[in-house]
Every structure is written in structure tokens, then in C-alpha cells.
Amino acid sequence: MDLSDARWRKAARSNSSGGDCVEVADNLVGVIAVRDSKDPSGPVLAFDPAAWRSFLELAKRH
Known part of the structure; x- marks a missing residue:
């Protein structure tokens, strides 16, 4: 899979202190x-x- 054009952003619910962060493209x-x-x-x-x-x-329900 070619991800060279992916624009990554940190998920809104990620930990703000820099740990446990998920990025989504x-x-x-x-x-x-x-x-x-x-x-x-x-x-x-x-x-x-x-x-x-x-x-x-599903995640929003939990």
C-alpha cells in the first residue's frame, strides 16, 4: 500500500500529553x-x- 500521500492527523480523543496517540489518514x-x-x-x-x-x-457508543 502506498502511503506517500497520506496526511496524518492525531485522533481527537488521543492523550494530550504525547502518549497513547493514534493518527489517522x-x-x-x-x-x-x-x-x-x-x-x-x-x-x-x-x-x-x-x-x-x-x-x-461502535466506539462512540462505549
């Missing part, structure tokens, strides 16, 4: 990418947009 066609901000060259989780929306809806 939602500007890519057909994929939402998620990574750990402490390891930007590490592994990336990729979701199709429908699965990402379902995840967010």
Missing part, C-alpha cells in the same frame, strides 16, 4: 489508514471506509 482513495504516532514508520492498519465508519459508530 483519511485522505486516501478507498482506504482509511491508522498508526501509532510514537512509531510513524511502524505498522499501519488499513480499513475500507464502511468498516471504519462502523468502528467509529
Whole structure:
């Protein structure tokens, strides 16, 4: 997966002290990418947009 054009942003609910941060790139066609901000060259989780929306809806309920 080519992530060279990914625009990463820190998730709104991430810890403000610099730890436990998740970054999301939602500007890519057909994929939402998620990574750990402490390891930007590490592994990336990729979701199709429908699965990402379902995840967010479920997370907001809990």
C-alpha cells in the first residue's frame, strides 16, 4: 500500500500529553489508514471506509 500521500492527523480523543496517540489518514482513495504516532514508520492498519465508519459508530457508543 502506498502511503506517500497520506496526511496524518492525531485522533481527537488521543492523550494530550504525547502518549497513547493514534493518527489517522483519511485522505486516501478507498482506504482509511491508522498508526501509532510514537512509531510513524511502524505498522499501519488499513480499513475500507464502511468498516471504519462502523468502528467509529461502535466506539462512540462505549
